[in-house]
Amino acid sequence: MGYKCSPSKNEDVMNNANYSVNYVSWGGCAYSVRFFSKTPPDLRGAGCPLPCTPMVCVVLCSILAEWCLLSRGWDSSLGSQEAGTPSRGSHLRAPLTRSFPKHLTNTSQPAGAVPGGREVTTVTWCSSRCAPHPAGAFLIPYTLMAVFGGVPLFYMELALGQFHRTGAIPIWKRICPIFKGIGFAICIIGLYVSFYYNTIIAWALYYFYSSFSGTLPWASCDNPWNTPDCTNYFGKSNVTWTNFSRSPAEEFYTRKVLEIQKSGGLYDIGGIRWQLLLCLFLIFTIVYFSLWKGVKTSGKVVWVTATLPYIVLLILLIRGATLPGAWRGVVFYLRPDWGKLLSTAVWVDAAAQIFFSLGPGFGVLLALASYNHFHNNCYRDALVTSAVNCLTSFLSGFVIFTVLGYMAEMRDVEVEDVARDKGPSLLFITYPEAIANMVGSTFFAIIFFLMMITLGLDSTFGGLEAVITAVMDEYPQVLAGRRELFVLGLITVCFLGSLSTLTYGGAYVVKLLEEFGAGCSILAVVLLETIAVSWFYGIQRFSHDVKAMLGFTPGLFWKLCWVAISPALLAFIVISSLLDQPPLTFFDYQYPEWSISVGFLIGASSFICIPLYMVYKLVWTPGSLKQRLAVCIRPEKTTRAPQAEGVGMAPVL
Template identity: 90%
Template sequence: MSEQNSPIQADSLPRQDIKTNPSYTANPVLLMTQTDSRDKWSKKMDFLLSVIGFAVDLGNVWRFPYICYQNGGGAFLIPYTLMAIFGGVPLFYMELALGQFHRTGAISIWKRICPIFKGIGFAICIIALYVSFYYNTIIAWALYYFYSSFTGTLPWTSCDNPWNTPNCTNYFGKSNVTWTTFSKSPAEEFYTRKVLEIQKSSGLYDIGGIRWQLILCLFLIFTIVYFSLWKGVKTSGKVVWVTATLPYIVLLILLVRGATLPGAWRGIVFYLRPDWEKLMSTAVWVDAAAQIFFSLGPGFGVLLALASYNHFNNNCYRDAIVTSAVNCLTSFLSGFVIFTVLGYMAEMRDVEVEDVAKDKGPSLLFITYPEAIANMVGSTFFAIIFFLMMVTLGLDSTFGGLEAVITAVMDEYPHILAKQRELFVLSLITICFLGSLTTLTHGGAYVVKLLEEFGAGCSILAVVLLEAIAVSWFYGIQRFCNDVKAMLGFTPGIFWKVCWVAISPAFLAFIIVSSLLDQPPLMLFDYHYPEWSISVGYLIGASSFICIPFYMVYKLVWTPGSLKQVRKS
């Protein structure tokens, strides 16, 4: 795919300006675009673990396994792999290369690529804020479970608790109990009636009061995040050695335990059994493309930010291949962990596996899996390590998402924020905490679902699409490839160029159009979202994307000269 040459020793060459170097496009040499005062990763592994930690998140544990078995089991791996090769990985590589070459965040980088697209950077920051408003609440739920697990008998084991209802049915180990459509497991009632207390809310019209226990959990989460980010990559790079590696240890422990459970084989067969007819459905290919893009995370500005602290000659090509492969394999591994347990539950309930896993959302993590854990030998131990894994998985992604905003804003306004990082990070964390308060109410789960559906849905895909177009068509694919050659000593091959120019943007356009044309009714538990809330959701999605055309209009109106001059100025 590439032509190998000896890499240029970048850090020893004098600083130059890209626009004043007339031989740049024909004979690329190192062009220092950043002063040596910029922070750098202490070790290469700090960077790799940070990228892996961002890409491997809670969605790998619940979304991929469910989508896989919903869309043809083992057959789904075919569209998933193709979408990764031709769509996700090329854009992942592109963002790492952009961040490493220009050494700046998601806003100011557009001054050097195509200034008229600078609104993309502002849109990325707004999307990151929306994600922080709900994603950290899910981590707070996991922390609540983690705290509740330190007991001899897990609180979601029986129906004898104050929050249980007459519909609570504990069927494990009991042959005389019948499971009906009205039955609720102890784990489900613990999640809905104890953790969320959703029974005290009638929906988005009345979300109720704030759960103080969840506020304390969220405060602790943001405290950890603050002290991990306040000094920059020097501190966050050390924290990820724990948060990015611990989940793999826990996954392996849970996989071994799950494989020894009665009926585990039923879950594995269901997970991998190919349904070739599913491949004829457009929805399967849309799901595969959406899963790979949201899993790898191009467009969130995180890869730009993390790569901007690399040394100029770091091999970002190899990093992109390695971290993408780790992410995809982690998703596949987590499927085995989840479905061994689902097979066990199907065996215990005497039902089919498809009747156990009916929800791809957080309830798979907070109802289905905890229910199985509660009935294992050593349940307390497995509950503690499982929810500890969930907390660390979530923290990694939060580190990356907020670092993207921090880097973008500080690079855009260095004269104001250069020496005020600690204060700026504290202000950002405070904004995220206050923005999360509605998700901590009795009806907070409804708000989480709304933000999850619209806060970073089609808007982030549209951002990635415009980013790919701006780099490949406006900045120029040859110029971008020259940048890569200046860093790595070799030019990307024809495969990467074709993907960047045509295939990856086409995949993204396909997902966006298909998603907009097929909008299933939004519901959570038994609650159907009213029409006005769907309109609010669309406004949330549009509020970030609208920055892009607004900035284009501003640039065209206030910058003198022709369109070509405006585009380059």
């Protein structure tokens, strides 16, 4: 396989060359992603053949796409601006893929028009959620959720944001005013995510700092924080592993990083770990100075956060494939286990993987797509990004499971015994433990935790940008020209809200917020968002808007997904997850019943904004009840975006 950058023959915009990044695959198949730039470099003759394997081709293509965009200073979240149209990108970071949240986000988060950080976030957080499920069976619900849920809703949010050109709160005036509470719910969920997600980045920063040593501190049991239960079985054949045994990596995480032994649980979370406080302060400082001026500052940061994770992913993939026992992890990863399909947890994890990697419901897609060129091909963006995202998610599983196979080989146990760990246990215990016993452990530890930090920052950028855009668009008279102060206030709120996660029992709080702050509630918000757009705004009206932007109407498949299939899948997942709540545990700690009630209150506190705003809207709208309902569900034409003024309002049905 090889790749090359070449100029396209078609020129759609005067003075704006249309360039393609062509990926030529085995068997002569090829696909290309087209980009626009006002000042592209001359790429003629820049053919650069590079041999690679199927497992790394998507990673290499993604790196190339990011490089081609960044080297031209192109902002994929902005697209090309229409002549005479003021840019909405003056305070937006680039590119559109930054949601990590992770994505990333991630994470966080963000997703968008070209491959980026959120797909790679699956190497860490999302892959850890899916580690207990062999991919042979997991791929079935994962694919179904992607095809009938994730991708259609990704496409829908890109189209909504691009057409109406505003954030997650005021956009509902232009869709269905009575559902404006969805925008407030999205912002509250974004705050909850920032309360715990940045603490996880702070943990990674602490590990990153600790990695700068000749011998990694979690490689042996000869440290002051170790207990008599510490057992290092690597390279030793006469070591007996019992139920009370603890690895050096586990004790470093629990007794050194968290110092969780000083907490009695949620009843007594203890004082604040000042080392973690400093790490979190540094993280939020980076976030603030990356967002306060928007693309002016974050456009420089994205050079690192967009490309470095792919490079590290490739290095870890190659290293993992050369480890003894790696094949055991690959076999476990690809082995079908059809009985797993009967487990609700598999379907819920598949939905979580899709929605947290693609990002619908977090407001990131709405916010970032609102800066796109009005006629940007968001349909192509949705398909290309989702495809690369899912392929990278699948390939990133090899990074995780080759190491799990290596761990199983060293422990002389089955891979499923190692793969039971998920979440922080996999990221901060299992994987670091494997790294500590590799040749060149310091190097691999540094790049691994550096990747986690950059991925986390990427998702945080996108998640907070969604909140910033939504609030500033909702209150332009108050916040216009005061972005720096508003971002400072928002970062301060997020920092103060994270203090409880920095205590000795902070890991218990992180687990609680992760489980309830953005779990079922975000899926319920996406469900109502889909219903509001498809049933109340009207699928015909929405299709009319898409045709005004792209020149063609969405096909029958997309309409069926938006109207029926996606809402049905989301309703099934929400109801199943509510009815089948497994006991909440963290290591050996069993969460008390009152904490579960608190968790449900946290989840409900965001979702409750939707019915509360409905009541508020109906009460304050004049007229009879029938007249009020008619006004509350009818889009306010006076609030439409300037580019949409010439587009007629299609009927609902």
